[in-house]
Amino acid sequence: MGVAAIKEYVGENKDRLENFHGNQLLYVGWEDHLMFCAPFAFPFPPAMRFGDVIEKVLPGAFGYHPDWAKIDWSKVEWFKSGQPWAPNFAKSLAENGLRHKDVVRFRTPGLTGIKGSCS
């Protein structure tokens, strides 16, 4: 039993996929840019194009940073759950193998935040 209890006890996962009205959660972090204090959490439909996340959503989240405009997207390194990963921008989240509560990070080589402080 996964909990200390006086009798058999089953907990309720509060974040089941079906609770998100057709969306799934995707977490996105930008390496070396900790001015954004934590990775972001987004609710996206699984059929959403991955490229749309980059082009339509992330600018609103990360665009405040002076490095954002300097990103060369062809050089960006991607990680899923910490492992190197190659997304296809033209395909959907589901087709890219992204499931509910997956976490992806991207590294932008050469860009290391405010005055190189990884901020």
Add this chain to the structure above:
Amino acid sequence: MDMQVAKKKLGLKERYALMTRDLGWDTTYQPMNKVFPQAEYEGIKIHDWSKWEDPFRLTMDAYWKYQAEKEKKLYAIIDAYAQNNGHLNVTDARYINAIKLFLNGISPLEYMAHRGFAGVGRQFPGVGTRVACLMQSLDEIRHSQTQIHAMSNYNKYYNGFHDYTTMIQRVWYLSVPRSFFDDAITAGPFEFMIAIGFSFEYVLTNLLFVPFVSGAAYNGDMGTMTFGFSAQSDEARHMTLGLECIKFMLEQDPANVPIVQRWIDKWAWRGYRVLTLVGMMMDYMLPKRVMSWKEAWEIYFEENGGALFNDLARYGIRPPKFLDQIAFDKDHISHQAWGTFYNYAAACNFHSWTPTDDEMDWLSAKYPNSFDKYYRPRLEHWREEAKKGNRFYNKTLPMLCQTCQIPMIFTEPGDPTKICYRESDYKGTKYHFCSDGCKDIFDHEPEKYIQSWLPVHQIYQGNCFNPGVDPTAPGFDALGAVLDYYNMAVGRDNLDFEGSEDQKNFEAWRGMATKNI
């Protein structure tokens, strides 16, 4: 005529025996294990409850007398403070935000401690323990009340104090202290005693109380300082109770040692995570600093805690896990936390700001290994942007840790440039953590922590809007609707200190108090 008979006075020991131990009995209509159903399931073995020692031998009649005296003194000072507009004597209106953090984040925990000790006081078969828990339960409700009364004076003049009972249940960052206590109070009675009686009261309370109370004294806040001192003598009793409790468990059966060790590991880590808020308060929110978070940690945890764990080594107890990481992180967590509240100032019931030049220099001096290299550039950048009218307000919701519920702001052990990501799969779902400490806690009791009410996920599920709000309406303002649900007044409670109503009012009122205008 009646005969005069000299009344026999009871000695302390006798009185304690009659008024404490003598109050208990073994039940006969029902077996004891049915009357105390929570006493065994955690695996702690107690062979002889009479071995429990109450170091203070306090009885209820004496308790009421002491406490009544303390209350009288406290309220005389609080009244005087209120009548003399004592709030205008604080160093600077930024200080008041530290009090907001205390009232919203800590005072509700005092109330939960009251409930928790009432609960475990009912559950322990040993009568000495039950009486000690009863008194602590009463202390805790007194602390919660006196804090609310002391701080209600600020509520008359400043924003963000008006609805802490709603906010503790709803506001994103307050889920951190709330879930800490929810975790403790839903554990068994022995774990609760380690969580609150030992880890929180004994190991960590100095780090919570001393900074706030000294902080109040340093910053001219007599009201807060007074309730701090009034609570301090109770805290001494609580610490002794916590220590007695752990020694009692360890002495009763060697099989208790590994269970207690796991709880020490867990609750030292849980408490340490909550104290991040205190660290940030010390380093950033007190206009007149007392000491840095790092210095406080070194004195109150590393030195005092080190001595305690040396003492417990003879029972086979070792210091809590992850101390190496904690030792490294003391240069970082307060800066990371303040940056977080600066990010999300639009969704906060207290104000944030960038430090002044001399405050930045103080931070450099206190944190020579980290501040200039990692944190000054970001704060200076924010300050420059704010001057241009482009103050940074992060409006995208952060990823949270499943266990401590803090946004994933903490960095890898040994590398402050990399966010620390950890995850576990449980029954086909992924769960994410800020640290090995939080992952460990989840992995041991996943059925408990899959139930976490994570504010960000709850917002996305549509559970954080007032009734009747339609999130599908065109032009729906999600953040505004969430702040309504939090009962936060937009433009008054939230945003930067610079330009806030608090700042303007304090300046105007202090001017009236000190000048002829």
